[in-house]
Amino acid sequence: MRTITYLRATDTAGAVEAVSSDPTSDYLAGGTTEVDLLRQEVLNPRRLVDINDLPLNGIEGTPEGGLRIGALARMSEVAAHPVVRERFPVLAQALESGASPQLRNMASMGGNLLQRVRCSYFRDAESPCNKREPGTGCSALAGFSRGHAVLGTSEHCIATHPSDLAVALVALDAHVRTLGPRGERAYPADEFFLLPGDSPHREHPMEHGELITGIEVPATDxxxxxxxxxxxxxxxxxxxxxxxxxxxxxxxxxxxxxxxxxxxxxxxxxxxxxxxxxxxxxxxxxxxxxxxxxxxxxxxxxxxxxxxxxxxxxxxxxxxxxxxxxxxxxxxxxxxxx
Amino acid sequence: MSSPGPALARGDTTPAERGPEAVRVTLSVNGTEHEIHIEPRVSLLDALRERLDLTGAKKGCDQGTCGACTVWVDGRRALACLTLAVTCEGHEITTVEGLSADAEPHPLQRAFMEQDAFQCGYCTPGQIMSAAALLDEGHARDDAEIKEWMSGNICRCAAYPNIRAAIRAVRDQT
Amino acid sequence: MTATIPSATGLPLDRVDGHAKVSGRARYSTEIPIPDTAYAYVVGSRIAAGRVVAIDASAARAEEGVLAVITHETLPRIAEQPPLVPSLGGTAAPGQTFFPMQDDTVHYAGQQVALVVADTYEQAQHAAHLVRVTYEERPPVTTLDQGRDLAYEPERIFGGWIPGRTERGDAAAGLREADVTVDGTYTYAANNHNPLEASCTTAVWDGDDLLLYDATQGVNATRMTVARLLGLPMSRIRVVSHYVGGSFGSKAMIHAHPTLAAMAARAVGRPVKLFLTREQMFTSVGHREEQEQQLTLGATREGRLTAVRHLKLSPTSHFDDWAEPSIGTSSQIYACPNYEGAYRLFRANTMTPTFMRAPGEAGGMHALECSMDELAHELGLDPIELRLRNHTEVDAMTGHPWSSSGLRECYARGADRFGWAGRDARPGTRREGDWLIGTGMATAAYPVAPLANPQRARARLYADGTAVVQAATPEFGTGVATVMAQVAADGLGIGVDRCRFENGDTDLPTIAAAVGSAGAGMISAAVHSAATALRRQLVDSAVRDPGSPLHGADPVRVSVRDGVMTADDASESYADLLRRTMRPDAEAVGQWNPPPHDTPYGMMTFGAQFAEVAVDADLGVVRVRRMTGAFAPGRVLNAKTARSQLMGGMLWGLGQALLEANHMHPETGRWANAGLGEYLVPVNADAPDVDIELIEVEDDVVNPLGVKGVGEIGQVGVSAAIANAVHHATGRRIRTLPITIEDLL
Structure with missing residues (x-):
């Protein structure tokens, strides 16, 4: 892991400003992907902006029967929430089938959506990988691909999206809310995750510094x-x-x-x-x-x-x-x- | 060498960027405050093991895939290997060394010994920290639940049935 | 002398080091606080074949805190490369006869090409990533399919201990004469040990004296290997290994890292800690090789075997003829006139494979026992009945009687506990919802390892009646400190709470590496010898002493219990004797000489494995619902720790059967599953409760206490029992390991 500087953000707008203005800054939430890949030297930010103190951790049912979840709510908290369990069993089950109890206590909802693929060629900084280093090639195509994708693949990448949560959110027509340098946005979950095509390094439509602030799940019969x-x-x-x-x-x-x-x-x-x-x-x-x-x-x-x-x-x-x-x-x- | 204190403790509203060189970090571990000089990239696990000589939390994989480094952050079980130490300022860390307040073993420690719930012992502190949290969470109602909610802690000696027996024993005595 | 009635040996006592382990106080090899320690980090080769053209370490050296970047150009040459000999032999025991960074050659991916030493772990790790290595790359040979046509039949394997070919009678004729034959080719993925503690060494120089804190199965093996590689006198090297976080064979041979740590510490003039990463554990400590075994059985219609043919093909390194000894037990455990077994090897870009739990038998018995199940099915015989029809009371290869067996009892008691009787043998007949249910069984057999050297221990009794017993052996989960205190207490005739076992240090009496399930047998023999020698010494001292109430008694008639020597009405305690004669303590060294290799007995540990599986009829998921194992491991030294080890072994069998796999990328020679997220070992949810029956058999051949060991036998046969249960559930014979979902869709 390269040396990094550390900034603990105290307000959301300030955090977005800090990361947006510096291409070498990354957000740090639960750390379960970020710290892992920093140590692997797959990610190499110069600065981490710690957003864990931001007030983005609420979980509440909406009067219409939907759900609003703050991006920093932890997987375990969301899975245990009575409204989630009652209204959206699929969501609680997806969350609890992921990772381990320790990781679910750490990982944030926003971070879960942005977790990186488990393709061993992506994680191994020595192998060619278009997602990690665009243009170097895809080692998985001719490599060990038992866990890889069969849908949505391209000749440039066949890595499987690893999130369980995201599968449930896509099924439920959820929206991902963000705050970026150009203000707030909301993406339908189904459009938030990009197919690899010829740019597998682009996994979502957010610009640098745009921060997931919350997830909204509409009432669904x-x-x-x-x-x-x-x-x-x-x-x-x-x-x-x-x-x-x-x-x-x-x-x-x-x-x-x-x-x-x-x-x-x-x-x-x-x-x-x-x-x-x-x-x-x-x-x-x-x-x-x-x-x-x-x-x-x-x-x-x-x-x-x-x-x-x-x-x-x-x-x-x-x-x-x-x-x-x-x-x-x-x-x-x-x-x-x- | 700059060594500003915790950002939130400062009076001004602009949080300070710290590092990349070593900075002063205050960690509260097992109820005791420790001040250490570390780079922001240092993990909680390496801070505990290499700086504070608290070697109960083990390094098994350093990538979040084994659970040997399980500690509590504010009473919730978490992996010290994927936690940066600097992010723990203002939070209470509990390691196996702090599990029982006095010299008396925690009931789970006693049960692990009685049930022979370990062999080499390397995963054991993580198992016990996880198991104690599991009991607090209420995830030990039956064996299926214990199995699932203890699956984040790999025991390569495969003492799993005995680990479950130890957890049951403590569950049933409380 | 009247034999002391054993009172502690065998008892299910809690581990004496339990509190140290549950409290986090137990210190493993990188956890000993040593001031001014620097950290070393290995750079492994990206390529699997070729050579290093250039190494640019300028960026690494420029990092703050970096003390040295050592490459093949700057690492000192080794003094001597010792031959590859299993560490049980009691000599130097390098894991392979190639030492890295002696020249620019690259033989396998992950091979050490540079070593970075820095003030902190973080600095060393990052600087290692900054080392730029340029390679000249050649296409590697890695997989069975690539190597099949390159294979040769080695004269001997396994450090020269085992012949490449074993024959008796005429297997081809036996197969021709058979009424029924079954023939199967079994393919196994490579396996990795993955103890939770990665291999690690802390090296501390004091002038020309070297102290190593090493995670090892044998401190003397580490000392002898490092001494020869560095050209140091053995007397200047001390190796300490109190607690080891699991090994399973990964720390049985002495791989390069302890020597590299010593070299790095000398280079920077500071103590150095070298802790392999999890990923490096896949390329630095050996592995169980990928392999293919062809097993052919011929039998009469009555189920009598007429021939067994067992052939194995596996990759080895460019420098050693190594295969785990999978062919051997299949020649011994069933009565059969004709046998042929042979190894074929091919040179591949891999490090030399090594021991992994149940080395040889884990895979060899899988092929044999799946084939026996298939034969039983063909003949319409119950699988246990088929085995009983071919049961032998002598080693079928040598004709020598077993030193002890217990196999019939294992079948009977295991079947009884499992509820085998009345099993409907027809496959695919039991269904519960979506789950197809099946049961299977297999024989377990693991040879009692042949030992070469005298094994020693020391017993010291203090004037207060407490005792310390010592031997060099480390504790890596076997419970050695607990069971040896039990053995020593009985040998001395004192309470087990008065006796402490001290271990894990080359300063203590020499004992071979505890490998191949030999540890309990050889250490207990040495400890028993030391303890009884000390008891004899004290009894003799009392009966010769006019001041003792025992004066003049016949030593043979003196019994000792709770530290009190008694003959008829006279008695005196050890403590009274020592205090009265103003001695602070008394001490004796015990030595046990293993039986010679031509001892006319077959020495084998036996057991029987039973498993019930559920297979999701649509989704192909296999879950093991319950397992029973009945084992006859000779004398059991502690029923609690022995059961735990057997249970662990059985669950290892589950992992072998259903989960554990590594594969080399055929083009790059790099392992595909080099992490615990990808190389799947069982988690708690995979592990059913395990039922274990211990059948004690007396054995006065293998060693004084008749201990045959429990480390490996638990795993042997489990994968076959599970595969046979999968067949029973689904009607499908899966001949690959692990058995995965795609095999059953």
Whole structure:
């Protein structure tokens, strides 16, 4: 880790001013990505502006049935909040399936959305990586790519977006609120995460110094009946191979409303709109779920090592939707079945 | 060498930028204030182990993937390896050395010994700090919950079933 | 002399160092406070094959606090490269016969190419990143597929200890005559030890005397290796290793870092701490090699084996013929007239692989026991019945009787505890919701390691009746300080609370590295010898002393209990004897000479493993629901710590079966999973409760107390039991390890 200077910000505008005016400054919140990658020398800011004292940590339900979360609220606090658990089970489950209890106590909501990919070639400062050093090439394309993406990839990058939280937020049509040198902005979550294309180093539309201040989740009819299903090798403390955030409302045996997003398989938290479009109005049964999953994964572009993810994603989508219609427990990710 | 105190403690409204050279940092660890001279890049873990000779928190991976460095920041379990020491000013740090106030072992320490919940002992301080927090959080209602909420602490000796037994023993006596 | 009735040995006592460990007071090798210590950080090679063309260290040297940047151009030449010999041999034990930074050659990625020393850890680490190395790169050979056509059959492997080929009878003929054959090719990913404490050394020079605080399984192995590499007299090197944060074989051989730390400390004239990073643990301490094993069984319709053929292909380094000894047990544990086993190696751009828990048997028994399950299935026999039909009371390779076995009891008691009886053998018949349920079993067998040298310990009894017993061995999780206090207390005839075991220092009596499950057997033998020698000395002293109530008694009739010597009605305590004769203490050294290598017994530890798995029928996720292991490890010195080690071994088997994998990027020769976020070891949520049955068998051949060890046997066979259970659940034979989701979709 290079030497750094440290500035503890006391007000939000001052923090934004400090980072905006200095291209070598980064924000420091929970530190779980920043400090890790500083030590790896993947990130090399000259100055860290500590924003942990800023008043951005509230969690509150809105009268309309939605949710407002401050960017500095910790993952564990949000997951434990009664309003979150009641109105948006998918959000609480996504948060609690991520990382470990210690990391969830540290990591902020804003930082979670900006966490960097787990691609070992990105983390290893010695390997070519277009995301870390644009133009150097993608080592994963011909490398060890079992965990990499099959959707939203490009010839320049196939790193998987690692966040569980973001998958749930994308499914819930959340908005990301920011404050930048040019004022406040709000981005639909689905537009906040950029496909790698030919510029994989650009992961979000924010300009330098723009700070996530909060997340807004609108009231959503099917959200109370929602879940997050995460499939991984280890029973805990591992990033997803495939995950599904799903919310569903069924009226008279037909799908009235559905929200579906995928994690672990795409370069961004992947809103499964094709599957949703297929499902609305369709019978809420296994056949329709299977067809919807097939439609969603039709354009997948796997490598030989991660080809299994296409089928695994289909099956996980079906399992998630079946579980929501059947009211059964279906969580292979945690613990042993009993 | 400049060594301004904590930004928030200063009277003026403009917070001071500190570093990159070593600065004076005041850490409150286990109820005792320590003043150390460190660069802002120094992690809480290295500050504890290499500057304060508090070696209970262990370095297992230095990347947030093992839990051996688990300490409490303001009573909540956190990873010292991914925490910069300078950010801890104004916060209370608790390490395994400060877990029990007097010479008496904490009930969890006693239970870990009785249940043989460790072998090499290197992950043990982190396991115990995590387990004590787990009990406070109320995440020890059954074995499935203990398993999940203790999964941030790797034990390569794989004493997991005995760790669960120790946690159950303390849960059930309180 | 009347044998002292053991009263402490075997008891499930809490660890004597438990409080030190739970309180954080136990000091591991980089935690000893030493004033003025500098920090060393290794720069590892980016490339896997080629040479270093240039090193630009100017930016690194310009960093504040940097004391030295050492490269192959400035590192002193080693005095001598000792041969590769397993550390059990009691000689110098380098992990490989290549020492880095002696010239510009690069043999593997991560190979040390520079060493940065600085005032603080942060300075050293950052400066290491600033060292610019220019390479001339050659395409590496890394994977099985790249090396298959380059393979050769080595004459001997494993430091020359094991022949490259083992045969009896005519395996080809045996397979021709068989009514049934099963043939499988098993492929295993490379595995890494990943103890939670990375390897580390603190080196302190005092003039020409070198003190090393080293995380090692054998302080004498460290001393002898460093002495020869540096050309120092052994008498000038002291190695201290009180607490070691796990090893599992990564600290069994002496890799380059202790010597590099000593060289760096000499270069900067200050004590130096060298703590490998987690990533460097994947390229600096050896690993269990990627490998392919082909296992072929022939059998009669009644299930009698007619032939076993066991072939292994694996990569080794450019300098050593090393393969973990996977072929051996398969020649010994089942009655079968015909056997063929052979290793094939190819030179790859890797460091020399090394011991990892259950070295050899973890993979060798996996292939054998999965094949036995397949054969049982083909023949319609219960898997235990098939094994019983091929059971042998002699080592099938040598014909020598087992020194002890207990295998039949392991099958029976394990099956009973697990509830094996009445199992419906048809695959895919049990389902609970989305989960397919299956059960499987396997035999466990691990050889009692052959020892070469006398092992020594010292016992000292003080005038107050308390005792200290000493041997050089470090504590790395085995509970050695606890169990040896128990052994010593019984040998001396005192209470265990009066006896302390002191260890982890080359100044103490010499003992070989505690590897290959040999530690408990050899150390207890030396400790028992020292303790009983001291007891004899004290008893003799009493009966010869006219002032003693025991004067004139026959020493053979004197028993000792709680520190009191008694013969008929007369008694005197050790303390009274020493005080009365004005002696501060009494001391004896004990030595145990291991059985010679031509001892006419087969020496093997046996067990039986059982596992129940649940496989998600759609998603392919495998979770182990419960495990039972029954083991016959000879005498158990402490039932609590022994169970813990067996449990740990069984859960290692779970990791081997389902999680642990490393792969080399075929083009760059760099490991893909060089971190604990990527190299998956079991976490708490993966670990079911584990049921363990200890079956004590008497063994008067292996060592005086009949201890066969518990470090490895717990892991052997577990992966096979799990793979067999996966087959039972799903009907699918997965022949790769680890078994992952994509195998079961």
């Amino acid at each position: 099917p959200a109370r009946r929602s879940l997050y299903l995460k499939v991984r090798d280890r029973a805990s403390y591992e990033f997803a191979l495939v995950s599904v955030a799903a919310a569903l409302s069924v009226v008279d045996g037909s799908v009235a409303d559905v929200r579906l997003a995928l994690g672990g398989v795409a370069t961004t938290p992947w809103r499964a709109r094709r599957a949703e479009d297929f499902l609305v109005g369709a019978a809420a049964d296994a056949d329709a779920f299977g067809m919807a999953a097939r439609v969603e994964m039709a354009d997948a572009q796997p490598t030989p090592m991660n080809a299994f993810k296409v089928e695994l994603a289909r099956r996980t989508i079906v399992r998630a939707l079946r579980t929501l219609t059947g009211g059964r427990e279906a969580d292979p990710g945690t613990g042993s079945p009993t």
